Amino acid sequence: MSNEALESLRPADDLKLHHIGFVVPSIQECAESFAISLGATWDGNIVFDPLQKVRVTFFQGHNPTDPLMELVEPGGPESPVSRFVERGGGLHHVCYEVNNLDSQLRFCQSVGTIIIRPPVPAVAFGGRRIAWGITKKRLLMEFLESKRI
């Protein structure tokens, strides 16, 4: 890619914080106390994503414009978050929603983010695509496409 093309890359204007991911050993055991401590509402819906090998659920805070909180539980011993749970779990990632996922990923790569998981459909988001990257400062980021393709 030429220097001019690189310079033309910038983060999407519509980038919006969608949720913050928190890893726990068991959603069933943690969800209610989590909802109480956050003052959030929980619909009790737990989704298994075979591609990500995790179970997830979402909490909505008092203010409907606030980003969601996501609880993530390993979906088996081969889950990418299994090791994280063994080390105690906790805050794991931030997820941004964006209209043009591919363009956002190109921008991320131009600033040194390593895309560890290219776009794949996610069950928890009705088949909308998600991708994962790790920034130079070791922040794990998830990107969620606004609309299903």
Next chain:
Amino acid sequence: MGISNSISRVTDYHSRHGFEATVRRAGQGVKRSLFAGRMIVFYCDLTRPTARAVNIPSSMRVDRLLGERELTQPDLQEITTFWNPKQARRNIEERFAKGASLWLIKSEDKVAGYGWTLQGRTIAEYYFPMGPNDVQLFDFYVFPKFRGRAIHWLLTAYILQTLAANGAVRAFADTAEWNHAQISSFKMTPFRRLGMVRSFTILGRTFVSWVENEPVEQIQKRVEPRDKVPAMARSHEQ
């Protein structure tokens, strides 16, 4: 490594992390030496197309070096000075002489990590014979400053992609049982766990015993491989 060097390392660690952490680290060291012979072996069929293309960020690059002459002085210094420089230099000479390739991954022109590959043979006695188009991946290292950024995964995935494009058929790698970071990283690549071996050397001869041989066990038990991607997942990835 001399005793004085070991003592200075312990003293240095104690001054930085305190007594409790030093005891924990020493315990970890003992455990690692006790189980040093237990290695997890990984296998990758390079003829199978993988869904993911590896894209190197623009601030990074991977160089494949085929001889010591291609190694610049600063890079050589970087990869030899962090442990035993003399031994590291000997290893480099020996590996290039056997036809191995050194893969350097750089972030903003600084060496972030490296790994070695050797095709058609192994650098030392191995757990099974290799074919002419088989490749062994060995001695991977990511410098502490660059850890936690998936550099090992990126380098391994890039190497596998390049080897497949160049006609290699199978790739093998192994890592110590305690090296969870590297095991997790290999699991993110097309590598699949083959099993666990224990090896020991007596009078210059290396003996190997399989502690687990998962594909054989799975065939005998008639179960699906543990890491098999569900049919639905596969259809998404293709």
